[in-house]
Amino acid sequence: MFPQPDARGRYGMYGGRYVPETLIPALDELTDAYREARADPAFEARLTEILRDAVGRPSNLTLAENLSRDLGGMRVWLKREDLNHTGAHKINNTVGQVLLAKRMGKTRIIAETGAGQHGVATATAAAMFGLPCVVYMGEEDVRRQALNVFRMKLLGAEVVPVTSGTRTLKDATNEAIRDWVTNVRSTFYVIGSVVGPHPYPMMVRDFQAVIGMETMDQLEERIGRRVPDAVVACVGGGSNAIGIFAPFAYLPEGQRPRLIGVEAAGHGLESGAHAASISSGKRGVLHGALMYLLSSDDGQITPAHSVSAGLDYPGVGPEHSFYADEGIAEYVAVDDASALRAFRHLAEVEGIIPALETSHAFAYLETLAGELGADADVVVNLSGRGDKDVNEAMRVLGDLAGLDAARSESVS
Numbered sequence: 001m002f003p004q005p006d007a008r009g010r011y012g013m014y015g016g017r018y019v020p021e022t023l024i025p026a027l028d029e030l031t032d033a034y035r036e037a038r039a040d041p042a043f044e045a046r047l048t049e050i051l052r053d054a055v056g057r058p059s060n061l062t063l064a065e066n067l068s069r070d071l072g073g074m075r076v077w078l079k080r081e082d083l084n085h086t087g088a089h090k091i092n093n094t095v096g097q098v099l100l101a102k103r104m105g106k107t108r109i110i111a112e113t114g115a116g117q118h119g120v121a122t123a124t125a126a127a128m129f130g131l132p133c134v135v136y137m138g139e140e141d142v143r144r145q146a147l148n149v150f151r152m153k154l155l156g157a158e159v160v161p162v163t164s165g166t167r168t169l170k171d172a173t174n175e176a177i178r179d180w181v182t183n184v185r186s187t188f189y190v191i192g193s194v195v196g197p198h199p200y201p202m203m204v205r206d207f208q209a210v211i212g213m214e215t216m217d218q219l220e221e222r223i224g225r226r227v228p229d230a231v232v233a234c235v236g237g238g239s240n241a242i243g244i245f246a247p248f249a250y251l252p253e254g255q256r257p258r259l260i261g262v263e264a265a266g267h268g269l270e271s272g273a274h275a276a277s278i279s280s281g282k283r284g285v286l287h288g289a290l291m292y293l294l295s296s297d298d299g300q301i302t303p304a305h306s307v308s309a310g311l312d313y314p315g316v317g318p319e320h321s322f323y324a325d326e327g328i329a330e331y332v333a334v335d336d337a338s339a340l341r342a343f344r345h346l347a348e349v350e351g352i353i354p355a356l357e358t359s360h361a362f363a364y365l366e367t368l369a370g371e372l373g374a375d376a377d378v379v380v381n382l383s384g385r386g387d388k389d390v391n392e393a394m395r396v397l398g399d400l401a402g403l404d405a406a407r408s409e410s411v412s
């Protein structure tokens with residue numbers, strides 16, 4: 001496995017456990033059970049089997065020839081997490097955690113979700129392992145994400161609308177923690193990104209690191225070297241990015257590829273309506289850990305904005321916060337309009353409709369091609385497919401289609 005956080009669950013100054021005292025024994029139990037599981041070949045074998053048979057791993061590594069041509073020859077490789085069961089990387093983590101829950105003898109799964117994607121991935125894993133599942137979701141999000149709510153219900157989960165506060169993700173998180181404190185003996189709390197108190201950021205990273213490890217093997221087979229020139233991934237909480245970065249991040253300096261995390265700049269960093277926690281945030285505590293986050297001058301968490309629901313999170317995992325300070329990875333931000341252009345472009349030239357989250361990573365490739373030139377291999381983590389975003393894209397791109405028409409008229 002990868003270098004561990006210190007005994008207190010810290011990556012440098014980040015991470016830790018900023019939680020009620022009553023949760024410490026549960027987090028200790030989880031940490032011990034997790035370490036024990038990872039040292040057990042039977043657990044590893046079962047996880048590998050599930051990832052192969054039910055998730056569809058290894059996911060393909062596709063050379064995007066047309067996109068590469070458009071970028072002046074820089075070779076762009078796509079790590080196809082969009083081809084996983086349920087269409088994104090999130091399932092890698094939820095099957096890992098639910099398998100651990102089973103092993104620990106837990107009989108009930110809980111989760112919180114904002115846009116619903118983690119809720120769907122958790123409900124899927126719970127159904128696979130035959131465990132009841134409760135998903136907390138802010139009432140406002142329940143209204144906005146009706147389709148995902150219905151999916152979770154189809155998968156047998158109970159969706160509990162949370163009516164406190166702003167009725168969004170942070171309120172759902174508080175409710176999930178309250179449930180966990182109350183039912184800690186029977187219940188496993190599945191967290192969806194590399195956030196939360198230790199050991200969650202470490203555990204989620206390890207479950208997602210299969211992405212980076214496969215990429216290394218696949219590159220060796222395809223180009224004869226395990227390390228590309230750059231790896232690019234979008235960053236919300238940071239799990240798909242850590243998943244593909246982690247195996248490269250601990251290579252000695254000089255052997256490490258450029259690791260580029262792309263945050264959502266929303267309407268622009270100056271607008272205040274964005275989700276760029278590293279590029280434009282401060283240090284603070286969110287969901288039980290110290291990290292970069294979006295906050296007002298008096299320390300209140302401020303709402304994030306992005307056209308992509310999965311990047312719309314006001315913090316970023318502690319390990320990314322550490323990578324940023326240490327210069328292990330670089331973090332940039334791409335706005336809504338650029339992401340939408342990249343979304344269309346990939347669909348047109350490669351026949352792949354990417355998730356709006358992932359489109360942020362694609363939008364950065366033009367800049368990168370300018371820096372690296374034609375003789376470079378770059379891997380993009382294609383974190384998910386865009387089918388879920390087609391409605392939203394139609395709403396916003398409806399205007400763009402109009403613009404296209406107006407432009408071609410004025411030319412003719």
Ligand SMILES: *Cc1c(COP(=O)(O)O)cnc(C)c1O
Nearest residue numbers: 193236237238239240310357384
């Ligand atoms: C949830 C999601 C993200 C953002 O979450 P991370 O933890 O930052 O990976 C990115 N892409 C897709 C497709 C998602 O579903």
